[in-house]
Amino acid sequence: MRNHPEEKPQPDHFTRELRRLNGYTEEELREWLLMPGMKFGDTEKWWQPGATRDKPHEGVDLLIFLDGSGKRHLLPPGTAIPPLLRGTEVARIPDFMGETVILAHDTLVDGGRRLHTFYGHLQPSNAPASGKIMAADSPLGKIGTALKTTTTCPPHLHLSLAWIDESYPIQNFRWGGFCASATFKPGDPLAFMSRAGI
Ligand SMILES: [Zn+2]
Numbered sequence: 380m381r382n383h384p385e386e387k388p389q390p391d392h393f394t395r396e397l398r399r400l401n402g403y404t405e406e407e408l409r410e411w412l413l414m415p416g417m418k419f420g421d422t423e424k425w426w427q428p429g430a431t432r433d434k435p436h437e438g439v440d441l442l443i444f445l446d447g448s449g450k451r452h453l454l455p456p457g458t459a460i461p462p463l464l465r466g467t468e469v470a471r472i473p474d475f476m477g478e479t480v481i482l483a484h485d486t487l488v489d490g491g492r493r494l495h496t497f498y499g500h501l502q503p504s505n506a507p508a509s510g511k512i513m514a515a516d517s518p519l520g521k522i523g524t525a526l527k528t529t530t531t532c533p534p535h536l537h538l539s540l541a542w543i544d545e546s547y548p549i550q551n552f553r554w555g556g557f558c559a560s561a562t563f564k565p566g567d568p569l570a571f572m573s574r575a576g577i
Contacts, residue, residue: 393572396461396516406447414443419567426532437557438497438539439568456502456534459518463496463540463572468509468519470550476500476534477523481549482513492542492564495549499537508550541565 398408416425416432417440424430425440444452466482473479479499487494501520513519522534539557542564543549557565 392515393461393463397458399516400459400461400518408444408452409447410445411441412443412445412451413439413569416440417442419565419569424532437554437565438499438537440535440537442533442535453533454522454536456522456524458522458536460498460501460520460522460536461517462498462513462515462519463538463568465513465515466496467512469495470508470552471504471506472550472552472554473503474499474537474554476532478503478520479537479554480519481508481552482519483549487542489542489564492544495541495543496568497537497539497541499539499554500535538568539565540568540571 394408394411397403398405414425415421416423416436419436419439421436422431424432442454444454446452462482464484466484468480469483470481471478472481477500479497480501482496482498484494484496498519500523502523504520522536524534541557544562547562557563
């Protein structure tokens with residue numbers, strides 16, 4: 380297996396590239412605000428006070444950020460989304476607020492499983508997966524407007540990652556039961572992004 384140093388995620392790579400793609404300064408987009416229900420494994424519905432999810436959250440929801448003065452802002456629909464690290468676009472599947480883009484990554488294999496990252500609730504492209512290698516600084520898509528949704532959940536980015544058996548037909552993936560499948564080993568995207576030495 381080849382080992383490209385540039386495929387290793389940097390702790391701040393994603394946020395830095397998101398700033399660059401969307402014209403934010405560091406002062407304008409200082410840090411993410413994760414309310415209860417937005418983090419991996421959380422059980423709350425952050426958009427519906429007092430309500431709980433059917434199952435623990437399968438990733439991280441990014442929507443609210445703070446500027447340098449601590450003021451809250453929302454990522455608007457149309458925000459361009461970069462990958463967590465370089466990878467190949469292997470699937471585009473519908474989700475309840477738009478479309479999920481899935482990337483497969485070459486170098487990080489855990490017990491025969493390949494790392495995949497998931498970018499949910501993007502604007503639908505109505506195109507098949509490109510099979511292209513997406514550089515770490517290339518936009519994958521834009522946050523959707525959720526026009527089709529029947530929920531009160533506002534548009535946001537859902538990030539997931541999982542190590543998946545090579546035999547699994549990823550183009551057939553659908554949300555629901557993400558963590559229940561024996562072929563999947565999900566992880567916390569934020570912990571992954573900030574893990575030292577990766
Ligand atoms: Zn989510």
